[in-house]
Amino acid sequence: MSVPVTILCGELGAGKTTLLSRLLEEDEREIAVLVNDVGAVNVDADLVEARTDLTTGEEVLALENGCICCSLGSELSRSVIQLWKEHDFEYLVVEASGVGEPEPIARQFIRGPAGGPYDLDAVVTVVDARRFYDRFGDNTVAAPPAQQGADETGSRPLGDLLLEQIEFCDLLVVNKCDLVSDAEREQVVALLETLQPRAEVVTTEYGTVDPAMLLDSGRFDLEAASDAAGWKQMIQADAAHDGSPPESSSDEHDHGDNDHNHGHDDHSHDHHDHVHPPERYGIEVDTYHRRRPFHPERFLAVLADLPAGLVRAKGLCWIAGRERQAITMSYAGTETCLEVTGRWIASLSDERQAAFRESQPDLSWDEKWGDRETRLALIGRHLSMDDLRARLDDCLLTDAEMDAEWSSLENPAPTGMGDTTVVGDDGS
Structure with missing residues (x-):
């Protein structure tokens, strides 16, 4: 029987790891986690290990110094297949890098080797409500300097990558809503619904989301997701x-x-x-x-x-x-x-x-x-x-x-x- 997979996307600092840590604490299923961080130190993987008491780290397969959807794309397929062969678990969550494009990752679970042992269930994108409003919702506020410019390759603006993460997903989790007013939150949701009409939008604080929204939802459809923007x-x-x-x-x-x-x-x-x-x-x-x-x-x-x-x-x-x-x-x-x-x-x-x-x-x-x-x-x-x-x-x-x-x-x-x-x- 295929293992269901949820891909978790979102820009750096949006709260993906907090959401994932809460999920692992609240859900009783045996969940394997693959975490990717483009930095020299895999901070996200360390956090997940600490919050779940995985002292050996065997259940957390972290890929360092690269993006799982491009330079380490083939390693992703090999790694998740190896994980499936060597460990017994009920669900897989892939936390993508903040500069990861979700569609190439998803296609590896649909048309790549990983499509055999796995079944892609959902692509979830986490959005920082405050940062999104400041960048797109308020005409008078410029994008934060740290978020401007191209990514590590020097070729893709980070804002463009963020919108691609929003435009190719099944569920949008608007996080950090405690940092925006009700009116600002409503404007964020309205813009997200315009950018991605197909996805369900959930608003939250501190990464608190019902596990049923994230796991075994049966949301993903490649053709629909590809045309949903x-x-x-x-x-x-x-x-x-x-x-x-x-x-x-x-x-x-x-x-x-x-x-x-x-x-x-x-x-x-x-x-x-x-x-x-x-x-x-x-x-x-x-x-x-x-x-x-x-x-x-x-x-x-x-x-x-x-x-x-x-x-x-x-x-x-x-x-x-x-x-x-x-x-x-x-x-x-x-x-x-x-x-x-x-x-x-x-x-x-x-x-x-x-x-x-x-x-x-x-x-x-x-x-x-x-x-x-x-x-x-x-x-x-x-x-x-x-x-x-x-x-x-x-x-x-x-x-x-x-x-x-x-x-x-x-x-x-x-x-x-x-x-x-x-x-x-x-x-x-």
């Missing part, structure tokens, strides 16, 4: 309204958002069928879709000066001078990450283009530019979407620039698969 649902709804397919199955794209069906100057935006959060929270959601490329310098200048109320912007963008590269734009509170996540079908050989278009007969196709486009989801508080769209429109190439040589443009946008360019609100 609010930004992705907005883009799919927008594409469906346009009559284009909601998601591309092309192997040339790793972004899943390559939906194309507008003319170059389609500025329509008031037809969306999205479910809007209560207006009293001031939350705005919208999409931006154009079939004309951004001027790279003007576009990056806007990214360096986005409105304070913008919480999330994500999707696919077309940047002049990058005719092959499908670039995903991901903005999270203070920084924007531009990453090459695939190729436009129009950049392939005629033979491969024909094959893809035959397999996707509903794919909208411009005779000159093919499937190239920009389609972004926008989520914010107390900001004018009209003004933001106008600023983005000012970044589009003019008619004269459309006829000019794009290769001569100064272009800091990434070029290779997986390459990133990070732009901060301060222009850095």
Whole structure:
């Protein structure tokens, strides 16, 4: 019989270890724990061992100096399989690093070797209510300095990683609610429900959560979790309204958002069928879709000066001078990450283009530019979407620039698969 697994995510200091320690104290099942910390000293593992009196440490399998979903990804599968072979336990909890992406971890238990002895039950993300409100809920408060910038690899903003943890989960535990007012807590919950409409949200203090919420809940569904993010649902709804397919199955794209069906100057935006959060929270959601490329310098200048109320912007963008590269734009509170996540079908050989278009007969196709486009989801508080769209429109190439040589443009946008360019609100 497969052993059920709960993956516990959340940024550093959100209270994952406190929640886990309470869980181990309150639940009577024999629970194995895998803890990962990216620091030189595995503090989280030490805490878990101390709170559960595991003097030998055998039941706690801690991986040091790395992230279990990337550099130590293969070690995760080997370790949990070895744990299953050598120990008798009823449940496994994986506490991911604060900079761990949950989806790659989850896939190891679904499609990797660990999927044999284990059954993924839930992905839980713990959110620090005070820190989340200060970063995303209050337009006048900047993100804490320690949380700004890229992660240890220098490539991913921590705010972006936090929102990915929120957008790929089944349960959101809003912790440290004693540090926010009731009004602030309500705004945090409303924003989280907008960012991740599928997940249940639980508010708490000091990591106190009913074990039944965390264990044997049967919440996880890979397909549903992969499409659950609010930004992705907005883009799919927008594409469906346009009559284009909601998601591309092309192997040339790793972004899943390559939906194309507008003319170059389609500025329509008031037809969306999205479910809007209560207006009293001031939350705005919208999409931006154009079939004309951004001027790279003007576009990056806007990214360096986005409105304070913008919480999330994500999707696919077309940047002049990058005719092959499908670039995903991901903005999270203070920084924007531009990453090459695939190729436009129009950049392939005629033979491969024909094959893809035959397999996707509903794919909208411009005779000159093919499937190239920009389609972004926008989520914010107390900001004018009209003004933001106008600023983005000012970044589009003019008619004269459309006829000019794009290769001569100064272009800091990434070029290779997986390459990133990070732009901060301060222009850095």
